[in-house]
Amino acid sequence: MSLTIHPVNTASKREVDRFIALPFRLYKNCAEWVPPQMVDDEKLMMNRAKYPFYAHSDAAFFLAVRDGRDVGCIAIQENKHYNEHWDSKTAFFCLFDCEDDPEAARGLFGACEDWARARGLEKIVGAKGFLQGDGIGVLVDGFEHHPSIGIPYNYPYYGKLIEDAGYGHQRDFFSLYMPGDAKLPDRLFEIADKMAARRGFSIKKFASKAELKTWIPRILKIYNETFERNWEFNPVTEAEGKVIGERLMMIGDPKLIKLVMKGDDIAGFLFGFPDITAGVKRADGKLLPLGWAHILREFSRTKWLTIMGAGILKKYRGLGVNAILYAEMFRTVQEGHFEHMDIVQIERDVLTLDDALRLGGKIYKTHRIYEKNV
Secondary structure, three states, X not given: OOEEEEEOOOOOHHHXXXXXXXXXXXXXXXXXXXXXXXXXXXXXXXXXXXXXXXXXXXXXXXXEEEOOEEEEEEEEEEOHHHHHHHOOOEEEEEEEEEOXXXXXXXXXXXXXXXXXXXXXXXXEEEOOOOOOOOOOOEEEEOOOOOOOOOOOOOOOOHHHHHHHOOOEEEEEEEEEEEEOOOOOOHXXXXXXXXXXXXXXXXXXXXXXXXXXXXXXXXXXXXXXHHHOOOOOOOOOOHHHHHHHHHHHHHHOOHHHEEEEEEOOEEEEEEEEEEOOHHXXXXXXXXOOOOHHHHHHHHHHHOOEEEEXXXXXXHHHOOOOHHHHHHHHHHHHHHHHOOOEEEEEEEEOOOHHHHHHHHOXXXXXXXXXXXXXXX
Protein backbone atom coordinates (compact mmCIF):
# COMPACT_ATOMS: atom_id res chain seq x y z
CA MET A 1 0.00 0.00 0.00
CA SER A 2 1.41 3.37 -1.00
CA LEU A 3 1.65 6.32 1.38
CA THR A 4 2.23 9.93 0.37
CA ILE A 5 2.44 13.10 2.47
CA HIS A 6 0.54 15.86 0.74
CA PRO A 7 1.15 19.56 1.55
CA VAL A 8 -2.25 21.27 1.74
CA ASN A 9 -2.78 24.22 -0.59
CA THR A 10 -4.66 26.57 1.74
CA ALA A 11 -5.73 28.70 -1.21
CA SER A 12 -7.79 25.75 -2.47
CA LYS A 13 -11.26 25.41 -0.94
CA ARG A 14 -11.32 21.74 -1.90
CA GLU A 15 -8.08 20.98 -0.07
CA VAL A 16 -9.05 22.99 3.01
CA ASP A 17 -12.33 21.07 3.12
CA ARG A 18 -10.40 17.77 2.87
CA PHE A 19 -8.21 18.72 5.82
CA ILE A 20 -11.16 19.78 7.98
CA ALA A 21 -13.29 16.75 7.03
CA LEU A 22 -10.80 14.08 8.12
CA PRO A 23 -11.37 14.20 11.92
CA PHE A 24 -15.16 14.27 11.40
CA ARG A 25 -14.85 10.96 9.55
CA LEU A 26 -12.28 9.56 11.96
CA TYR A 27 -14.50 10.22 15.01
CA LYS A 28 -17.85 9.56 13.37
CA ASN A 29 -18.66 6.71 15.75
CA CYS A 30 -16.92 8.15 18.82
CA ALA A 31 -19.49 9.22 21.41
CA GLU A 32 -17.02 11.36 23.38
CA TRP A 33 -15.50 13.44 20.56
CA VAL A 34 -16.65 17.03 20.04
CA PRO A 35 -15.29 19.29 17.29
CA PRO A 36 -12.61 21.34 19.09
CA GLN A 37 -13.70 24.42 17.19
CA MET A 38 -16.39 25.41 14.75
CA VAL A 39 -15.76 24.57 11.08
CA ASP A 40 -15.85 28.25 10.11
CA ASP A 41 -13.18 29.01 12.74
CA GLU A 42 -10.90 26.33 11.33
CA LYS A 43 -11.38 27.61 7.81
CA LEU A 44 -10.46 31.09 9.03
CA MET A 45 -7.36 29.64 10.74
CA MET A 46 -6.20 28.30 7.37
CA ASN A 47 -6.90 31.59 5.54
CA ARG A 48 -3.55 33.34 5.17
CA ALA A 49 -5.15 36.57 3.95
CA LYS A 50 -7.52 36.97 6.92
CA TYR A 51 -6.18 35.17 9.99
CA PRO A 52 -4.08 37.58 12.11
CA PHE A 53 -1.48 34.93 12.99
CA TYR A 54 -0.03 35.17 9.49
CA ALA A 55 0.71 38.87 9.86
CA HIS A 56 3.80 37.89 11.87
CA SER A 57 4.26 34.12 11.55
CA ASP A 58 3.83 31.12 9.26
CA ALA A 59 2.34 27.63 9.22
CA ALA A 60 1.90 24.62 6.99
CA PHE A 61 -0.67 21.83 6.82
CA PHE A 62 -0.16 18.23 5.68
CA LEU A 63 -2.32 15.24 4.83
CA ALA A 64 -1.22 11.62 4.90
CA VAL A 65 -2.78 9.81 1.94
CA ARG A 66 -2.76 6.02 1.66
CA ASP A 67 -3.92 4.52 -1.62
CA GLY A 68 -5.90 7.66 -2.46
CA ARG A 69 -7.58 7.93 0.97
CA ASP A 70 -6.79 10.59 3.58
CA VAL A 71 -5.68 8.82 6.78
CA GLY A 72 -4.01 11.59 8.81
CA CYS A 73 -3.47 15.33 9.12
CA ILE A 74 -1.26 17.78 11.01
CA ALA A 75 -0.36 21.47 11.17
CA ILE A 76 3.05 22.94 11.97
CA GLN A 77 3.67 26.58 12.87
CA GLU A 78 6.51 28.98 13.43
CA ASN A 79 5.20 31.54 15.91
CA LYS A 80 7.80 34.28 15.62
CA HIS A 81 6.29 36.30 18.47
CA TYR A 82 6.72 33.30 20.77
CA ASN A 83 10.30 32.73 19.68
CA GLU A 84 11.18 36.40 20.10
CA HIS A 85 9.57 36.51 23.56
CA TRP A 86 11.40 33.38 24.77
CA ASP A 87 14.55 33.71 22.62
CA SER A 88 13.94 30.23 21.22
CA LYS A 89 13.88 28.39 17.90
CA THR A 90 10.74 26.33 18.38
CA ALA A 91 8.03 25.08 16.03
CA PHE A 92 4.66 23.83 17.28
CA PHE A 93 2.50 21.05 15.93
CA CYS A 94 -1.27 20.96 16.33
CA LEU A 95 -4.43 19.61 14.67
CA PHE A 96 -2.88 16.13 14.58
CA ASP A 97 -5.39 13.42 13.78
CA CYS A 98 -4.60 10.03 12.36
CA GLU A 99 -5.80 6.49 11.97
CA ASP A 100 -3.84 3.92 13.99
CA ASP A 101 -1.17 3.93 11.28
CA PRO A 102 2.39 4.41 12.61
CA GLU A 103 3.88 4.88 9.14
CA ALA A 104 1.41 7.65 8.33
CA ALA A 105 2.08 9.37 11.67
CA ARG A 106 5.85 9.19 11.13
CA GLY A 107 5.37 10.62 7.67
CA LEU A 108 3.32 13.56 8.97
CA PHE A 109 5.82 14.38 11.71
CA GLY A 110 8.70 13.92 9.29
CA ALA A 111 7.18 16.52 6.97
CA CYS A 112 6.83 18.89 9.93
CA GLU A 113 10.47 18.32 10.90
CA ASP A 114 11.67 19.04 7.35
CA TRP A 115 9.59 22.24 7.34
CA ALA A 116 11.01 23.33 10.70
CA ARG A 117 14.64 22.60 9.80
CA ALA A 118 14.30 24.55 6.56
CA ARG A 119 13.47 27.61 8.72
CA GLY A 120 16.38 27.14 11.09
CA LEU A 121 14.19 25.89 13.93
CA GLU A 122 15.67 23.40 16.37
CA LYS A 123 12.77 21.87 18.28
CA ILE A 124 9.15 20.84 17.72
CA VAL A 125 6.70 20.99 20.63
CA GLY A 126 3.00 20.23 20.81
CA ALA A 127 0.21 20.08 20.69
CA LYS A 128 -0.18 23.86 20.92
CA GLY A 129 -2.60 25.95 18.89
CA PHE A 130 -2.19 29.19 17.01
CA LEU A 131 -3.59 31.65 19.58
CA GLN A 132 -3.66 32.10 23.34
CA GLY A 133 -6.64 30.24 24.71
CA ASP A 134 -6.46 27.40 22.18
CA GLY A 135 -6.57 24.02 23.90
CA ILE A 136 -3.17 22.43 24.37
CA GLY A 137 -1.73 18.95 24.66
CA VAL A 138 -2.61 15.42 23.62
CA LEU A 139 -5.07 13.51 25.79
CA VAL A 140 -3.28 10.64 27.56
CA ASP A 141 -5.74 9.87 30.37
CA GLY A 142 -9.49 10.29 30.80
CA PHE A 143 -10.69 9.03 27.42
CA GLU A 144 -14.09 8.06 28.82
CA HIS A 145 -14.96 11.69 29.57
CA HIS A 146 -16.29 14.24 27.10
CA PRO A 147 -13.96 17.17 26.39
CA SER A 148 -14.54 20.72 27.55
CA ILE A 149 -15.26 23.32 24.89
CA GLY A 150 -12.14 23.98 22.82
CA ILE A 151 -10.04 21.30 24.58
CA PRO A 152 -8.61 18.49 22.41
CA TYR A 153 -9.93 14.95 22.53
CA ASN A 154 -8.23 12.01 20.80
CA TYR A 155 -8.11 8.23 20.74
CA PRO A 156 -5.86 6.40 23.27
CA TYR A 157 -3.40 5.25 20.60
CA TYR A 158 -2.30 8.84 19.72
CA GLY A 159 0.35 8.94 22.46
CA LYS A 160 2.05 5.82 21.11
CA LEU A 161 1.98 7.18 17.54
CA ILE A 162 3.68 10.38 18.67
CA GLU A 163 6.25 8.57 20.82
CA ASP A 164 7.02 6.15 17.97
CA ALA A 165 7.80 9.22 15.83
CA GLY A 166 10.54 10.11 18.33
CA TYR A 167 8.77 12.59 20.61
CA GLY A 168 9.25 12.60 24.37
CA HIS A 169 7.29 13.87 27.35
CA GLN A 170 7.82 17.55 28.18
CA ARG A 171 5.01 18.39 30.65
CA ASP A 172 1.42 17.54 31.57
CA PHE A 173 -1.69 19.62 32.12
CA PHE A 174 -4.48 18.34 34.36
CA SER A 175 -8.23 18.87 34.37
CA LEU A 176 -10.15 18.44 37.62
CA TYR A 177 -13.72 17.45 38.32
CA MET A 178 -15.72 18.86 41.22
CA PRO A 179 -19.38 18.13 41.94
CA GLY A 180 -21.67 21.12 41.90
CA ASP A 181 -22.73 20.46 45.47
CA ALA A 182 -19.17 20.56 46.82
CA LYS A 183 -18.89 22.74 49.90
CA LEU A 184 -16.28 25.42 50.41
CA PRO A 185 -15.23 25.63 54.07
CA ASP A 186 -17.02 28.48 55.84
CA ARG A 187 -13.61 29.66 57.01
CA LEU A 188 -12.54 30.35 53.43
CA PHE A 189 -15.64 32.45 52.76
CA GLU A 190 -14.84 34.38 55.95
CA ILE A 191 -11.24 34.95 54.85
CA ALA A 192 -12.37 36.06 51.40
CA ASP A 193 -14.87 38.56 52.79
CA LYS A 194 -12.36 39.86 55.37
CA MET A 195 -9.60 40.34 52.77
CA ALA A 196 -12.01 42.09 50.42
CA ALA A 197 -13.14 44.51 53.14
CA ARG A 198 -9.68 45.11 54.63
CA ARG A 199 -7.82 45.64 51.37
CA GLY A 200 -10.53 47.25 49.29
CA PHE A 201 -11.16 44.47 46.76
CA SER A 202 -14.50 44.13 45.02
CA ILE A 203 -16.08 41.83 42.42
CA LYS A 204 -16.93 43.16 38.98
CA LYS A 205 -19.84 41.31 37.37
CA PHE A 206 -21.28 41.76 33.90
CA ALA A 207 -24.97 42.14 33.21
CA SER A 208 -24.84 41.70 29.43
CA LYS A 209 -22.61 40.69 26.53
CA ALA A 210 -22.64 44.32 25.39
CA GLU A 211 -21.07 45.40 28.68
CA LEU A 212 -18.57 42.52 28.61
CA LYS A 213 -17.52 43.43 25.07
CA THR A 214 -16.42 46.92 26.18
CA TRP A 215 -14.10 45.32 28.76
CA ILE A 216 -12.46 42.74 26.48
CA PRO A 217 -9.42 44.90 25.54
CA ARG A 218 -8.67 45.47 29.25
CA ILE A 219 -9.21 41.80 30.06
CA LEU A 220 -6.80 40.69 27.30
CA LYS A 221 -4.19 43.20 28.49
CA ILE A 222 -4.41 41.85 32.02
CA TYR A 223 -4.31 38.26 30.69
CA ASN A 224 -1.04 39.11 28.92
CA GLU A 225 0.45 40.64 32.07
CA THR A 226 -0.63 37.73 34.29
CA PHE A 227 0.68 34.88 32.14
CA GLU A 228 3.70 36.43 30.44
CA ARG A 229 6.09 33.99 32.20
CA ASN A 230 3.93 30.91 31.62
CA TRP A 231 5.43 28.32 29.29
CA GLU A 232 2.74 28.59 26.60
CA PHE A 233 2.57 32.41 26.53
CA ASN A 234 3.18 34.60 23.52
CA PRO A 235 2.15 38.25 23.21
CA VAL A 236 -1.33 38.74 21.74
CA THR A 237 -1.61 41.35 18.99
CA GLU A 238 -4.60 43.67 18.74
CA ALA A 239 -5.94 41.75 15.71
CA GLU A 240 -5.50 38.39 17.50
CA GLY A 241 -7.21 39.88 20.55
CA LYS A 242 -10.21 40.67 18.40
CA VAL A 243 -10.47 37.01 17.29
CA ILE A 244 -10.09 35.79 20.88
CA GLY A 245 -12.70 38.33 22.01
CA GLU A 246 -15.15 37.13 19.36
CA ARG A 247 -14.72 33.56 20.60
CA LEU A 248 -15.32 34.74 24.16
CA MET A 249 -18.52 36.48 23.09
CA MET A 250 -19.73 33.36 21.28
CA ILE A 251 -19.18 30.75 24.00
CA GLY A 252 -19.32 32.97 27.08
CA ASP A 253 -22.06 33.89 29.51
CA PRO A 254 -21.32 37.34 30.99
CA LYS A 255 -22.68 36.26 34.37
CA LEU A 256 -19.86 33.69 34.62
CA ILE A 257 -16.99 36.12 33.95
CA LYS A 258 -15.81 37.72 37.22
CA LEU A 259 -13.06 40.25 37.90
CA VAL A 260 -11.50 41.10 41.24
CA MET A 261 -11.07 44.88 41.30
CA LYS A 262 -8.83 47.13 43.37
CA GLY A 263 -10.42 50.48 42.69
CA ASP A 264 -10.30 50.86 38.92
CA ASP A 265 -7.54 48.25 38.51
CA ILE A 266 -8.11 44.58 37.70
CA ALA A 267 -6.36 42.51 40.39
CA GLY A 268 -7.54 39.04 39.34
CA PHE A 269 -10.02 37.22 37.14
CA LEU A 270 -12.11 34.09 36.91
CA PHE A 271 -13.39 32.90 33.52
CA GLY A 272 -16.32 30.51 33.74
CA PHE A 273 -18.13 29.12 30.71
CA PRO A 274 -21.27 27.05 30.33
CA ASP A 275 -20.32 23.72 28.79
CA ILE A 276 -22.05 23.88 25.41
CA THR A 277 -20.21 20.90 23.91
CA ALA A 278 -23.42 18.86 23.57
CA GLY A 279 -24.86 21.63 21.40
CA VAL A 280 -21.67 21.85 19.31
CA LYS A 281 -21.80 18.07 18.79
CA ARG A 282 -25.44 18.16 17.69
CA ALA A 283 -24.58 21.05 15.36
CA ASP A 284 -21.72 18.94 13.92
CA GLY A 285 -19.45 21.96 14.30
CA LYS A 286 -21.48 24.09 11.88
CA LEU A 287 -23.50 27.20 12.72
CA LEU A 288 -25.65 26.98 9.60
CA PRO A 289 -28.33 26.12 8.85
CA LEU A 290 -29.55 25.09 12.34
CA GLY A 291 -26.38 24.65 14.37
CA TRP A 292 -26.75 27.99 16.12
CA ALA A 293 -30.12 26.84 17.56
CA HIS A 294 -28.56 23.71 19.12
CA ILE A 295 -25.77 25.81 20.66
CA LEU A 296 -28.05 28.54 22.02
CA ARG A 297 -30.34 25.92 23.56
CA GLU A 298 -27.40 24.36 25.39
CA PHE A 299 -26.62 27.60 27.24
CA SER A 300 -29.76 27.16 29.35
CA ARG A 301 -29.76 23.35 29.33
CA THR A 302 -26.22 22.45 30.44
CA LYS A 303 -25.50 21.40 34.01
CA TRP A 304 -21.72 21.70 33.57
CA LEU A 305 -19.60 24.75 34.38
CA THR A 306 -16.13 24.99 32.87
CA ILE A 307 -13.47 27.06 34.63
CA MET A 308 -11.00 27.96 31.91
CA GLY A 309 -8.82 30.69 33.31
CA ALA A 310 -8.12 32.13 36.71
CA GLY A 311 -5.28 34.47 37.49
CA ILE A 312 -3.93 37.11 39.83
CA LEU A 313 -1.69 39.98 38.79
CA LYS A 314 1.75 39.70 40.32
CA LYS A 315 1.53 42.79 42.55
CA TYR A 316 -1.70 41.50 44.15
CA ARG A 317 -0.51 37.98 44.92
CA GLY A 318 -0.34 37.00 48.57
CA LEU A 319 -3.08 39.46 49.53
CA GLY A 320 -5.99 37.04 49.74
CA VAL A 321 -7.17 37.45 46.13
CA ASN A 322 -6.95 33.66 45.62
CA ALA A 323 -9.46 33.14 48.47
CA ILE A 324 -11.73 35.78 46.94
CA LEU A 325 -11.57 33.98 43.57
CA TYR A 326 -12.34 30.56 45.04
CA ALA A 327 -15.24 31.93 47.06
CA GLU A 328 -16.60 33.58 43.94
CA MET A 329 -16.17 30.34 41.96
CA PHE A 330 -18.35 28.44 44.42
CA ARG A 331 -20.93 31.21 44.47
CA THR A 332 -21.01 31.06 40.66
CA VAL A 333 -21.75 27.33 40.78
CA GLN A 334 -24.54 27.83 43.29
CA GLU A 335 -26.12 30.78 41.49
CA GLY A 336 -26.08 28.95 38.15
CA HIS A 337 -27.48 25.70 39.57
CA PHE A 338 -24.67 23.71 37.98
CA GLU A 339 -24.31 20.06 38.97
CA HIS A 340 -20.76 19.57 37.70
CA MET A 341 -17.61 21.67 37.46
CA ASP A 342 -14.63 21.12 35.14
CA ILE A 343 -11.44 23.05 35.99
CA VAL A 344 -9.33 22.64 32.88
CA GLN A 345 -5.65 22.30 32.05
CA ILE A 346 -3.65 23.26 35.13
CA GLU A 347 0.06 22.43 35.42
CA ARG A 348 1.38 20.30 38.26
CA ASP A 349 3.63 23.03 39.69
CA VAL A 350 0.99 25.76 39.60
CA LEU A 351 -0.36 26.78 43.00
CA THR A 352 -3.99 26.69 41.85
CA LEU A 353 -3.73 22.92 41.26
CA ASP A 354 -2.85 22.28 44.91
CA ASP A 355 -5.60 24.67 45.99
CA ALA A 356 -8.18 22.92 43.82
CA LEU A 357 -7.12 19.49 45.10
CA ARG A 358 -7.42 20.69 48.70
CA LEU A 359 -10.92 21.97 47.93
CA GLY A 360 -12.01 18.51 46.77
CA GLY A 361 -11.17 18.50 43.07
CA LYS A 362 -10.16 15.18 41.48
CA ILE A 363 -7.81 14.91 38.51
CA TYR A 364 -9.73 13.11 35.79
CA LYS A 365 -8.13 14.14 32.49
CA THR A 366 -4.48 14.61 31.54
CA HIS A 367 -3.12 16.29 28.42
CA ARG A 368 0.56 15.85 27.51
CA ILE A 369 2.98 18.16 25.75
CA TYR A 370 5.57 16.36 23.62
CA GLU A 371 8.86 17.62 22.19
CA LYS A 372 11.63 16.55 19.86
CA ASN A 373 14.90 18.17 18.82
CA VAL A 374 15.21 18.35 15.06
